[in-house]
Amino acid sequence: MRIVTLSKESRQNLLDSLLKRSPGNYGQYQDTVQEIVDRVKTKGDQTLFELTRKFDWEGVDASNVKVTEAEVQEAYDTIDPQLVETIRKSLKNIREYHEKQKQHSWFDTTPEGTMLGQKVTPLASAGVYVPGGKAVYPSSVLMNIVPAKIAGVAHVVMCTPCNKEGKVNPAVLVAAKEAGADEVYKVGGAQAIAAMAFGTESIPKVDKITGPGNIFVALAKKAVSGFVSIDSIAGPSEILVLADETANPRYVAADLLSQAEHDEMASAILVTTSKELAEKVSEEVDAFVKILSRKEIISKSLDNYGYILVAETLEDAIETVDLIASEHLEIVTKNPFEVMMKVKNAGAIFLGEYSSEPLGDYFAGPNHILPTNGTARFFSPVSVDDFIKKSSIIYYSREALQRVHKDIEYFAKAEQLTAHANSIAVRFEDEN
Numbered sequence: 155m156r157i158v159t160l161s162k163e164s165r166q167n168l169l170d171s172l173l174k175r176s177p178g179n180y181g182q183y184q185d186t187v188q189e190i191v192d193r194v195k196t197k198g199d200q201t202l203f204e205l206t207r208k209f210d211w212e213g214v215d216a217s218n219v220k221v222t223e224a225e226v227q228e229a230y231d232t233i234d235p236q237l238v239e240t241i242r243k244s245l246k247n248i249r250e251y252h253e254k255q256k257q258h259s260w261f262d263t264t265p266e267g268t269m270l271g272q273k274v275t276p277l278a279s280a281g282v283y284v285p286g287g288k289a290v291y292p293s294s295v296l297m298n299i300v301p302a303k304i305a306g307v308a309h310v311v312m313c314t315p316c317n318k319e320g321k322v323n324p325a326v327l328v329a330a331k332e333a334g335a336d337e338v339y340k341v342g343g344a345q346a347i348a349a350m351a352f353g354t355e356s357i358p359k360v361d362k363i364t365g366p367g368n369i370f371v372a373l374a375k376k377a378v379s380g381f382v383s384i385d386s387i388a389g390p391s392e393i394l395v396l397a398d399e400t401a402n403p404r405y406v407a408a409d410l411l412s413q414a415e416h417d418e419m420a421s422a423i424l425v426t427t428s429k430e431l432a433e434k435v436s437e438e439v440d441a442f443v444k445i446l447s448r449k450e451i452i453s454k455s456l457d458n459y460g461y462i463l464v465a466e467t468l469e470d471a472i473e474t475v476d477l478i479a480s481e482h483l484e485i486v487t488k489n490p491f492e493v494m495m496k497v498k499n500a501g502a503i504f505l506g507e508y509s510s511e512p513l514g515d516y517f518a519g520p521n522h523i524l525p526t527n528g529t530a531r532f533f534s535p536v537s538v539d540d541f542i543k544k545s546s547i548i549y550y551s552r553e554a555l556q557r558v559h560k561d562i563e564y565f566a567k568a569e570q571l572t573a574h575a576n577s578i579a580v581r582f583e584d585e586n
């Protein structure tokens with residue numbers, strides 16, 4: 155891996171290079187995706203099936219796009235029972251964590267005769283996208299469906315592409331059943347997103363779409379945003395390790411590679427205050443790459459976006475961490491808890507030598523659908539919050555309104571909105 159001394163200039167070069175990975179730069183696919191979205195919106199199933207035949211499965215038609223109970227049963231019969239057990243253990247942790255995120259309605263009354271509040275209501279329906287083109291992600295099934303169900307969403311629909319034979323990976327189907335998906339459809343890509351956003355003859359329209367996917371999925375989510383709510387648009391995976399001389403170079407190298415294997419656009423960055431650690435990590439990375447199964451993808455992503463930055467001070471290192479605002483941040487320093495309190499921008503923060511990133515991907519409980527491409531500056535992980543909405547509640551008695559009605563009328567008149575003023579004044583006509 156390339157080792158670079160951290161300076162204002164080298165940091166800016168790195169930030170400029172990382173920006174190239176933004177979905178905003180995939181302009182060449184924008185028109186293709188917009189055309190797919192528009193066609194599904196106007197022609198429904200006809201376009202949905204046409205594109206599914208083209209990209210995924212030739213046998214698609216209206217009678218078999220929905221996964222049946224028999225197919226789910228077949229998945230349970232096929233899957234290794236140990237994987238079902240593992241899915242259940244992981245599900246338990248994910249549920250426990252997301253239960254804590256639940257928000258409750260509140261109402262405040264005053265002796266003056268007012269009640270103000272905030273009523274929390276779950277969205278009526280949600281659509282979850284689970285990618286399935288190049289790999290399978292039963293873990294993403296759990297991370298999408300659990301927060302929706304805990305929020306109280308009554309109807310959760312899932313779309314995922316199937317293989318050429320029309321089969322969805324059994325682990326994905328089992329995970330969907332265990333997490334509580336109400337319906338699963340065997341469609342993928344931009345056409346699946348458009349179908350959930352606008353509804354087709356076979357797929358219901360939903361209020362919110364969440365979940366990661368490739369560039370076609372990401373751009374389709376962008377295109378339907380506004381017609382439905384979406385979570386943040388996921389770019390390629392990222393890991394940033396912040397380490398000092400106390401870190402184990404072999405562990406750091408292994409963790410960097412855990413994200414580099416996702417795809418050629420993934421980024422793996424070490425920011426360290428130790429030149430010695432930088433050199434050792436680089437050596438360990440070279441040794442690991444030779445033996446890992448996805449060595450070609452890893453080598454390309456390290457060539458593209460793999461960096462080791464050597465900082466003079468921990469303060470410089472933390473400033474850089476905040477500017478990069480990584481999806482995943484590991485802090486492996488003398489006192490990671492203290493350092494964590496100083497960091498402002500990261501999707502998920504892993505503390506210490508034994509909290510390696512895949513712990514969060516599969517098992518610990520927090521959501522693994524995280525902001526990428528520097529958007530951790532203002533976005534949060536997918537959570538129960540994504541599946542609720544809030545209504546403001548306002549109640550004033552006659553006496554309470556009487557006390558303030560002149561102020562409101564005055565304010566409304568200052569905006570020259572006399573009908574507003576009148577709607578208050580009309581209630582106190584008898585005072586004049």
Ligand code: NAD
Pocket residue numbers: 186209210284285286287288289291294315341342343344345366367368369370371388390391416417522523524
């Ligand atoms: P996918 O399901 O996102 O995409 C497959 C679909 O792409 C197909 O169904 C097809 O409809 C469409 N497609 C393929 N080629 C097309 C073309 N030329 N024109 C129009 N549409 C086309 O699966 P994938 O491709 O394997 O991508 C999954 C992505 O999701 C990866 O980038 C992976 O890193 C990412 N991911 C992210 C997370 C996360 O939490 N951030 C988790 C899992 C996966």
